[in-house]
Amino acid sequence: MSDKRMFINGAWVEATSGKTRRILNPFNQETIATAAEGDREDSRAAIQAAREAFDNGEWAGTPAAIRGSLVQKIADFIRRDNEEMAELETLDTGKTMVESRADMDDIAGVFQYFAGLADKNGGEVIASPLPDSESRVVREPVGVCGQITPWNYPLLQAAWKIAPALAAGNTIVVKPSEITPLTTVKVFELMEEAGFPKGVANLVLGSGAAVGAELSENVDVDLISFTGGIDTGKKIMQAASVNVKKIALELGGKNPNIIFADADFDTAVDQAMNAVFFHGGQVCSAGSRLIIEESMHDEFVEELVKRSKNIKLGNGFDESTQSGPLISNEHRAKVEKYVEIGQEEGAKLVLGGSRPQEKELQNGSFYLPTIFTECKADMRIVQEEVFGPVLTIETFQTEEEAVTLANDTIYGLAGAVFTNDIAKAESVAAQLRMGTVWINDFHPYFAQAPWGGYKQSGFGRELGHIGFEEYTEVKHIFRNKKPAALNWFA
Ligand SMILES: NC(=O)c1ccc[n+]([C@@H]2O[C@H](COP(=O)([O-])OP(=O)(O)OC[C@H]3O[C@@H](n4cnc5c(N)ncnc54)[C@H](O)[C@@H]3O)[C@@H](O)[C@H]2O)c1
Numbered sequence: 409m410s411d412k413r414m415f416i417n418g419a420w421v422e423a424t425s426g427k428t429r430r431i432l433n434p435f436n437q438e439t440i441a442t443a444a445e446g447d448r449e450d451s452r453a454a455i456q457a458a459r460e461a462f463d464n465g466e467w468a469g470t471p472a473a474i475r476g477s478l479v480q481k482i483a484d485f486i487r488r489d490n491e492e493m494a495e496l497e498t499l500d501t502g503k504t505m506v507e508s509r510a511d512m513d514d515i516a517g518v519f520q521y522f523a524g525l526a527d528k529n530g531g532e533v534i535a536s537p538l539p540d541s542e543s544r545v546v547r548e549p550v551g552v553c554g555q556i557t558p559w560n561y562p563l564l565q566a567a568w569k570i571a572p573a574l575a576a577g578n579t580i581v582v583k584p585s586e587i588t589p590l591t592t593v594k595v596f597e598l599m600e601e602a603g604f605p606k607g608v609a610n611l612v613l614g615s616g617a618a619v620g621a622e623l624s625e626n627v628d629v630d631l632i633s634f635t636g637g638i639d640t641g642k643k644i645m646q647a648a649s650v651n652v653k654k655i656a657l658e659l660g661g662k663n664p665n666i667i668f669a670d671a672d673f674d675t676a677v678d679q680a681m682n683a684v685f686f687h688g689g690q691v692c693s694a695g696s697r698l699i700i701e702e703s704m705h706d707e708f709v710e711e712l713v714k715r716s717k718n719i720k721l722g723n724g725f726d727e728s729t730q731s732g733p734l735i736s737n738e739h740r741a742k743v744e745k746y747v748e749i750g751q752e753e754g755a756k757l758v759l760g761g762s763r764p765q766e767k768e769l770q771n772g773s774f775y776l777p778t779i780f781t782e783c784k785a786d787m788r789i790v791q792e793e794v795f796g797p798v799l800t801i802e803t804f805q806t807e808e809e810a811v812t813l814a815n816d817t818i819y820g821l822a823g824a825v826f827t828n829d830i831a832k833a834e835s836v837a838a839q840l841r842m843g844t845v846w847i848n849d850f851h852p853y854f855a856q857a858p859w860g861g862y863k864q865s866g867f868g869r870e871l872g873h874i875g876f877e878e879y880t881e882v883k884h885i886f887r888n889k890k891p892a893a894l895n896w897f898a
């Protein structure tokens with residue numbers, strides 16, 4: 409028996425196979441829950457429920473304002489249960505309570521934003537070039553949406569998908585990461601409380617290889633929205649071709665943080681630390697490549713190392729903790745491998761490069777903030793997503809060089825530029841091939857602005873009105889107001 413079950417066709421169910429999975433706390437590897445471990449059969453049952461709920465037309469035909477008010481209820485319930493939900497997220501991911509509380513605030517804001525958009529989907533009247541006719545464009549829901557999410561921001565990434573999909577009148581099957589399902593299960597409890605009709609929102613727990621693959625392949629799924637790693641994204645894209653599903657892919661990043669010598673020194677050091685070490689670097693948009701003007705390199709690195717040494721690692725529930733553990737020992741092993749590779753490639757390790765020594769951290773998947781200088785653009789440590797607290801530093805002399813280094817990546821998710829010269833900042837922003845560019849800041853994202861990648865960071869956008877439109881089909885309706893025979897074949 410599990411204590412975290414799946415929600416299929418309006419009922420909480422165990423896996424058909426009876427299998428379960430232990431969910432671990434990355435701070436101490438203790439079991440915090442037992443989750444149903446669904447497989448393809450469970451996935452198919454959820455898809456069928458979502459298919460029927462879409463095809464019977466009730467949800468899509470529900471007045472948009474009423475759909476919006478149900479989505480708004482989720483926002484209200486999350487605000488009501490903020491502390492409990494933040495605790496679940498910290499238990500599951502190890503992130504600090506400050507981060508988890510902020511995530512819950514953001515998530516409530518996302519549900520509120522899309523609740524508000526539900527009835528603003530008015531369509532458009534076209535100036536028809538033909539006489540006695542009417543031409544208009546309407547947006548309709550796509551259908552059954554499969555939504556697959558990662559472990560680093562479990563509920564936040566799910567909210568970016570669930571809220572617009574439901575507001576637009578789709579039905580959904582959500583598959584959270586198998587290692588962090590707790591808050592997604594909780595949000596389905598909230599949806600049940602809000603009173604969504606049976607089959608509209610379904611939750612399947614289990615592995616990517618089984619549940620995720622079924623969602624990607626199944627011809628009854630009309631759209632697949634995925635957030636996760638690039639290799640998984642490629643598999644999903646291939647699988648989704650079976651019925652030419654609509655796809656949105658939010659993949660990884662190797663994000664540059666460009667700092668010019670005229671930037672405010674203290675702000676730039678502080679933001680550079682935050683860019684890469686926030687949540688242990690387990691952020692798709694982490695500023696893991698620092699690209700700094702050569703003239704300030706030594707002074708900047710000295711200060712960065714001095715401050716980063718003092719980052720307090722610990723239990724996310726301890727309010728003095730600044731950064732929690734990595735998600736798992738397996739993931740830490742991957743980070744360690746990259747640090748080894750960086751050293752073999754000739755990058756100079758100036759901070760970290762090992763696990764912390766403190767006794768109280770030994771059971772957690774901790775890794776020290778790590779900084780490499782003397783990095784070259786062709787090193788793997790500079791090119792590949794480490795997804796841990798590892799910063800590489802490269803230098804430049806001219807704006808052109810900075811932009812070339814920043815764009816020298818297969819990814820294009822996000823990047824930043826720090827300078828007091830606004831014209832220079834705007835020029836760099838215009839040249840960066842990335843979905844988000846921050847000027848004199850790093851990390852802000854919010855429900856009102858679109859999020860997504862250029863190049864191999866994916867395609868499609870989440871958030872903003874574009875994130876809502878991703879869940880709609882565009883239909884042109886033309887009406888002849890004076891129908892008459894054409895006599896073409898007379
Ligand atoms: N662009 C963004 O907005 C964004 C946001 C968060 C995380 N990410 C990226 O996510 C990655 C880290 O997350 P992760 O390790 O959970 O990624 P992952 O690709 O390993 O897993 C993500 C999800 O895909 C599922 N999955 C695995 N194999 C599958 C398959 N064959 N078919 C269908 N689904 C499958 C997993 O079970 C999980 O639910 C990083 O690369 C990070 O940059 C991107």
Ligand SMILES: C[N+](C)(C)CC=O
Pocket residue numbers: 560561564690691692693853859
């Ligand atoms: C999209 N974001 C920044 C919330 C999380 C990326 O991992």
